[in-house]
Amino acid sequence: MSETLLQLRNVGKRFGDHVVLKDINLDIAKGEVVCVIGPSGSGKSTLLRCINFIAPPEEGEVIFEGRTWKRFHSAFNFIANRKYEAKLPTLRAEIGMVFQHFNVFPHMTAIENVVLGLTKVRGNTRNVAREIAERSLRQVGLGDKLDQYPEKLSGGQKQRVAIARALALNPKVMLFDEVTSALDPELVTGILDEMRRLASDGMTMVVVTHEMNFAFQVATRIVFMDAGRIVTIGTPEEIRNTTEPRARAFLSSILG
Template sequence: MNDVAATRPMIQVQKVSKWFGDLRVLDEISFDVREGEVVVMVGPSGSGKSTLLRCINFLEEFQQGCIYVDGKPVGYRKGAEHGKRVRQSEAEISRLRMTAGMVFQNYNLFPHRTALDNVMMGPLMFHQRGKAEIRDECMALLEKVGLADKASAYPSRLSGGQQQRIAIARSLAMHPKVILFDEVTSALDPELVDEVLRTIRDLSKEGMTMIIVTHEMQFARDVADRLLFFYQGKILEDGNPREVFANPTTERFKAFVRRFSQGHLAAA
C-alpha cells in the first residue's frame, strides 16, 4: 500500500450515471483516485464495476456526470452553445487512452505478431522515436514482467498468464499515468493467477496509479489503498480494505464477504 494522502487527484469521477436502455447501470457514482493510489473495485457481477472502467477509458459513453483523468475531461467538453456537452474528437479520445491504459480479461494480443511486436505496436504508431530505441525499451518491459525470453514467441505458444503479462507490458509501453485492470485473472487457470498478481503488486510498489476490478479478495485486502464495493450501480462501501472487511457497514457487503470467509479472508 502507498502513502498517497497528500498527492493530487489523478482520476475524478463526478456524479456519473449511465443507462443501457431503461436499465440504470451507474447511479451518480462519485470518487477520486489520487496519484499513486491503488483502488480495488469489488462486487457481484452486473454491479457496474467494469462499465465504470470502460467509461473512464471512454470505451463506453455515459449520459450524466463528468470524468477527469490528469485534470483533463474524458469523452466530452462543454460546447459554446448553452454550455451543453459535446463529444470529443477521436484524436482527443486517442490521447486520453494513452494517459489511461487498460488491460482486459481477454488479452487481445495479435496472434500473428510476436510478444515483442505486440508490445512495440503502440509506441511505433504514436511515439515519435526511432525503432531501435522503442525496441530496447519494450525489451526492458518484457524483462520487467519476467518474459524477456519469450520476446520472439507467438501468443499461441504462451500460457494465459504469460499472455496477460504481455498485455500489461503493452500497456506500460505507452507510458500511461493510470492503468485500469478489468478482471485480468478471471480467465486464467488458478495456477497462473499468482504470476499476474505478482506483476500488479510490483507496479503498486513503484507508485503506479491503478484501478483494479477483481474477485481476488485476499489480493484486494493486501494491495489496495482503498476498496470500493459496488452493488446495483452504486458504491455502498468505500474505505481502507482491512477496515472495510473487518467492519462492513452494509448488509449487502457482509453477505458478499461471507462468500469468501472460509480461508480467503483469514487474518494474515
C-alpha cells in the same frame, strides 16, 4: 493524501433502458491502489471502461489531471463527432488497461504487440520502440519470448504481454479488469505478484478483482459496488468491519 489524479463526477451509463452505472463519484490520488469489488453484473467492468472512454459514460464527467472529459455524440454532425473522437486517444494513451481475456493481438509477435503503441501512439522510431519494448517484456519475465506469436504462449504469458504492452507507454494510471479470472489457478499468483510489484513501485491502479486476499493486502481503498452504484468506499480495514448490509452479505459469502 497526495494530489488527485483522477476524479469521476456523477458518472452514469446505460445501454438502452438498462442502467448499468448511476451516480458514480470517486476521487483517486496519485499512487493509490483502488480495488473495486462486488457481485457480477454490478457494473465494475463498465466503470473501468468509462474511465478511458472505451465505453463513454452518458452522464457525468471524468477529470484526469485537471482536464475534464465528457461524452459527446451528435446524431447528424459527423464533423463534431470526429473532432471529439480525435481527442480521446490523448486521454487513453495516458491510461493503461489490462483485460480479463488478455486481448493480445494474435497476428503480431509478443514484441510487435508492445511496439505498436510505441510507434503509432508515442511516435518512437522502430529501433527505439524495440528497445523499450524489449525492456518492458523483460520486466514481466518474457525476455526469451520476444518473437513468439501469442498462440504459442500460455494464458499467464499472454497476460504478461498485455501488461508489458500497457506499461511500455508509461501510463499515469493502470486499469485492471479481472485480469486473473480467465487464468489457470497455478498462473494467478504470478500475475498478482506482477501487480504487487507495480503497486510498490508507486503506480496508480484501479483494480476490478475477485481476489479478496489481494484486494485486502494491496489496496489503499476498496470500493464495493452493487447494482450499478458505489455502495461503500473505505480502507481495507473499514471495509472488513463495515456494517453496510449488502457489503457484509457479499463479503461473508466470499470469505465464509
